[in-house]
Amino acid sequence: MRKLIPSYIRVPLIFFIIAGLTEYFVDSGDQPAFMENPVVIVFLLLVLLILIAIEGIVGSIENVLYQSLDEEGKARYDAKQTEPSKLVLWVKDAYKKLLGSKPIEEEGEIILDHNYDGIKELDNNLPPWWVYSFYITIIFGVIYMIRYHVFNADDQFAEYEIEYAEAQRAIEEYKKNAKDLVDFNTVELLTDxxxxxxxxxxxxxxxxxxxxxxxxxxxxxxxxxxxxxxxxxxxxxxxxxxxxxxxxxxxxxxxxxxxxxxxxxxxxxxxxxxxxxxxxxxxxxxxxxWVDESAPEENTNTEEAPKTEDTEVIEVVEATEN
Incomplete structure (x- = not known):
């Protein structure tokens, strides 16, 4: 790792990894925000100083060991340091394959007959990375069509409703365990x-x-x-x-x-x-x-019942008797 990543990259990288892990494990809703917690800031400063000190100590040890070598040993060490690692060689080889271009020495094989004032054109194939990406989009499109237009999977609106319902349940569960967060604006009548x-x-x-x-x-x-x-x-x-x-x-x-x-x-x-x-x-x-204005108003209007034939007969009899 020391050979692959320089110290000016290695130390900040390790520091920010430790800082991220510290934020994940230390920060919570009922504590100060991560960067506002002085204990955490002091801890991270100490971590940074320790990393710098370790880097300096390891470098000093390597320098002492290097000075103890003879000329042949120093030459072998220098050659090994300048030799690219297997990972670097693998990355370069993979990049060339994905690029799909030919070396300059072999470009003569793909030169077209076109000649515009001495400017010639190469018949390069499309880069493999582009071709593979295109095939992936086709496969994705087929899967998407089958999933949503053949088997009628939940679309984004249905997924939204499901996630909304899950969020509401999570809120209700949170309220049960966080009743002391209630105030004048959010309090509700308890019936339990x-x-x-x-x-x-x-x-x-x-x-x-x-x-x-x-x-x-x-x-x-x-x-x-x-x-x-x-x-x-x-x-x-x-x-x-x-x-x-x-x-x-x-x-x-x-x-x-x-x-x-x-x-x-x-x-x-x-x-x-x-x-x-x-x-x-x-x-x-x-x-x-006090009247609760938010309560629904009761309908106190009573409409007269419609008259039936029996009701009309009774009214006629009563009028005749009178």
């Missing part, structure tokens, strides 16, 4: 029994002292009616729990008190379970009636 049970535990421990265990309200407002001071719905309730109540009075910010986003989502979902229940000692309503 385990989440609601966890929310109840938090509510009893931290919220019931002000709102009572049945949500009827004490120091804090009543949670069972349709009136809300800072808005209802899962997003507003989550935000109130997270940021706290009105400035100077009301509930503290539970985000600052150590509740995780997933826990706040659980207790917010549990609080909404009080809606429509009847507490033992309900506190008077506070705030304003």
């Amino acid at each position: 029994a385990s989440d609601l049970k966890a929310g109840e535990t938090i509510f009893v421990a931290k919220c019931a002292v002000c709102h009572k265990a049945d949500g009827g309200g004490g120091i804090g407002p009543n949670l069972t009616d349709d009136y809300w001071i800072l808005g209802g719905g899962i997003k507003n309730v989550f935000k109130t729990i997270s940021e706290g109540g009105r400035s100077g009075k009301g509930m503290v910010s539970w985000k600052k008190e150590g509740l995780k986003p997933s826990e706040m989502a659980q207790v917010a979902s549990y609080v909404l379970q009080f809606q429509g229940t009847t507490p033992a000692e309900p506190k008077a309503a506070e705030g304003e009636i």
Whole structure:
């Protein structure tokens, strides 16, 4: 390798391979970006210095060994160093075969009879690499036609739908394991029994002292009616729990008190379970009636049922009796 690749190429190549492996194994979503991690930067600088030092030491050893040789040994060593390696010879031979051109000494065999003011033309064959590439495109075209136009394999639109569905499943799975990434904009109402049970535990421990265990309200407002001071719905309730109540009075910010986003989502979902229940000692309503504008409107228009023949007969009889 030392003979094949010069040191000014070898050292950076090894360094960047180590840097890439370090980035792959060190960098992750919950850590600083690779180049922003000072520990990794210091590590890579040390690696670079070690590589340079090793290169210098090996070069010094080779120089000492070279100086210890006699004149004949030095001559053999120099000849071996200038002799191209088998890999280089193989690459050159493969290049000539793929190029398909004839040496200058043999060009006389393929000179055409055309002569334009002393300019002659060679009848070279197409380069083998070009011919092979052309055959490969033909084979690819046949396979493509059979796959997509005969056997009706999934086209790019179907593949997109499949990949999109897989990505959605991956997102849902990620959300299950990353519930603490939820915030005011992304929180959703939790209906799972385990989440609601966890929310109840938090509510009893931290919220019931002000709102009572049945949500009827004490120091804090009543949670069972349709009136809300800072808005209802899962997003507003989550935000109130997270940021706290009105400035100077009301509930503290539970985000600052150590509740995780997933826990706040659980207790917010549990609080909404009080809606429509009847507490033992309900506190008077506070705030304003909150209506979820995102909820679909119910159709309250009742159309008059069409009259049948029996209905018309009954109406005529009633009119006659009157």
